[in-house]
Amino acid sequence: MVVATVCAAQSAGVACRRRQIASAAGRRPQRVFAVATGPTSRQAAPAQPPPAAAPAPATQPAEAQATRPFRIPRSLEEVDNGQILGFSADLSEDHPGFHDPVYKQRRVDICNLARTHRIGQPIPRIDYSPEEVDVWRTVMTELQQLFPQHACKEFLRCWPMFGFSPDEVPQLEDLSAVLTRATGFQIRPVAGLLRPRDFLNGLAFRTFHSTQYMRHHSSPRYTPEPDVVHELIGHVPMLADPAYADLVHQIGIASLTADEKQIWHLTKVYWYTVEFGVVREGGGVKAFGAGVLSSFGELQHMAAGRAELVPLDVAAPLPRMSYKDGYQQRYFVLDSFEEGAAHLKAYCRTLHQHLPDDVRVAVGLL
Structure with missing residues (x-):
C-alpha cells in the first residue's frame, strides 16, 4: 500500500513535499511506506521538485532505542488496521482537495467503508465517478508508455494478469482474488496510513493493506x-x-518479533526495496519498487541515470528516508533480483527465531 502503506511520528518520519496532518496524539505524522512519489509527469512538475518540509533524521529516533512492549499477533484478525496515522478522511490545508467539500466527503464515505469491513467479507466495491476514472486514465496511460523499457521483467510478466484498463478503476476484491490464486496474498482495505508495525505484521499473514480513495x-x-x-x-x-x-x-514475518530498533531498520529495508527498489537487468537498471513504478517522473528520473546506484547491504545501517531533493538521489540496486531477494530473506529469517510455534504455523513456517 498503501504502502501500500504507513506513517511514523515526527521524530521517526520521512519528510514529504507537503505538510501532512497531525496525528490524534498531537504529533506530526510523516510518511514512511506507501508513498505516491510526487509528480508523475515532468509536464506537471516544476523544473526542480519542491523541497521537503524537513529532512527525516539520519539515525533512529531516541524514543525507538528503548525496548517497548508489543504483542505478537496470532492471526490476521489480531493485526490492528484501525490506528490510522494520517491521510484518512481529514486533509491538511495544503492538500489539493482541502477546499473541495465534495471530495472531502467522498473520502469520508470511502474511508468509512474500510473501517467497517470485516475479514472474510467481500471488499466493498466503489462506484468511481467519471472524474475519478479520468484521473486513473491519465496516470495509467502515461505509465504504460514507460513500462516496457523501464520496469523489471517480473512486473512485466505479472501486469497482464490483472487486465488493467484505462477506462475502469479496478476493484480491490477482484484484484485480491487474482493475487490469492497467484501467490496466496490478499488485499485488505484500510482507511489511511497504518503504523509501521501493523502494516508489516499484515504482510506476515500475506495481506496487503490498501486504500481505495482517489x-x-x-x-x-x-x-x-x-x-x-x-x-x-x-x-x-x-x-x-x-x-x-x-x-x-x-x-x-521478521516484523512480528522485531523490537523498536529492528522495526525501524525493517521500515528502511522496505522503503529501499519494496518502495524504491531497482535491479540490474539486461545491461540496464529496471524498477521493481512501487514508488518508482507508479510515478511517471520518478521512472524518467531513474532511467536518466541522475541518481547514485549503491549496492544494497541489508544488514548495514541505511540512510534516512527523505524527499529533500525531490526525486530519489540514491537507489539501492540489486545485481539480480534472485540474488538480492535471497540476501534479504536470509536477513529476515534471523529475526524468526523467537516466534511461538502457533504463530509459525499461522504464517506458514511450519
Missing part, C-alpha cells in the same frame, strides 16, 4: 499520500510474482 482531480499526476493508483499500479502486480511475494512475506 487522488484529487486537480492534480492527477501528484498526490501527497498513497491512493488507489499507487496501490494498484505500483504494488499489486509485483505481489503476483512468487519470488517477490515470498520476499515481502519474509519481511512481514
Whole structure:
C-alpha cells in the first residue's frame, strides 16, 4: 500500500513535499511506506521538485532505542488496521482537495467503508465517478508508455494478469482474488496510513493493506499520500510474482518479533526495496519498487541515470528516508533480483527465531 502503506511520528518520519496532518496524539505524522512519489509527469512538475518540509533524521529516533512492549499477533484478525496515522478522511490545508467539500466527503464515505469491513467479507466495491476514472486514465496511460523499457521483467510478466484498463478503476476484491490464486496474498482495505508495525505484521499473514480513495482531480499526476493508483499500479502486480511475494512475506514475518530498533531498520529495508527498489537487468537498471513504478517522473528520473546506484547491504545501517531533493538521489540496486531477494530473506529469517510455534504455523513456517 498503501504502502501500500504507513506513517511514523515526527521524530521517526520521512519528510514529504507537503505538510501532512497531525496525528490524534498531537504529533506530526510523516510518511514512511506507501508513498505516491510526487509528480508523475515532468509536464506537471516544476523544473526542480519542491523541497521537503524537513529532512527525516539520519539515525533512529531516541524514543525507538528503548525496548517497548508489543504483542505478537496470532492471526490476521489480531493485526490492528484501525490506528490510522494520517491521510484518512481529514486533509491538511495544503492538500489539493482541502477546499473541495465534495471530495472531502467522498473520502469520508470511502474511508468509512474500510473501517467497517470485516475479514472474510467481500471488499466493498466503489462506484468511481467519471472524474475519478479520468484521473486513473491519465496516470495509467502515461505509465504504460514507460513500462516496457523501464520496469523489471517480473512486473512485466505479472501486469497482464490483472487486465488493467484505462477506462475502469479496478476493484480491490477482484484484484485480491487474482493475487490469492497467484501467490496466496490478499488485499485488505484500510482507511489511511497504518503504523509501521501493523502494516508489516499484515504482510506476515500475506495481506496487503490498501486504500481505495482517489487522488484529487486537480492534480492527477501528484498526490501527497498513497491512493488507489499507487496501490494498484505500483504494488499489486509485483505481489503476483512468487519470488517477490515470498520476499515481502519474509519481511512481514521478521516484523512480528522485531523490537523498536529492528522495526525501524525493517521500515528502511522496505522503503529501499519494496518502495524504491531497482535491479540490474539486461545491461540496464529496471524498477521493481512501487514508488518508482507508479510515478511517471520518478521512472524518467531513474532511467536518466541522475541518481547514485549503491549496492544494497541489508544488514548495514541505511540512510534516512527523505524527499529533500525531490526525486530519489540514491537507489539501492540489486545485481539480480534472485540474488538480492535471497540476501534479504536470509536477513529476515534471523529475526524468526523467537516466534511461538502457533504463530509459525499461522504464517506458514511450519
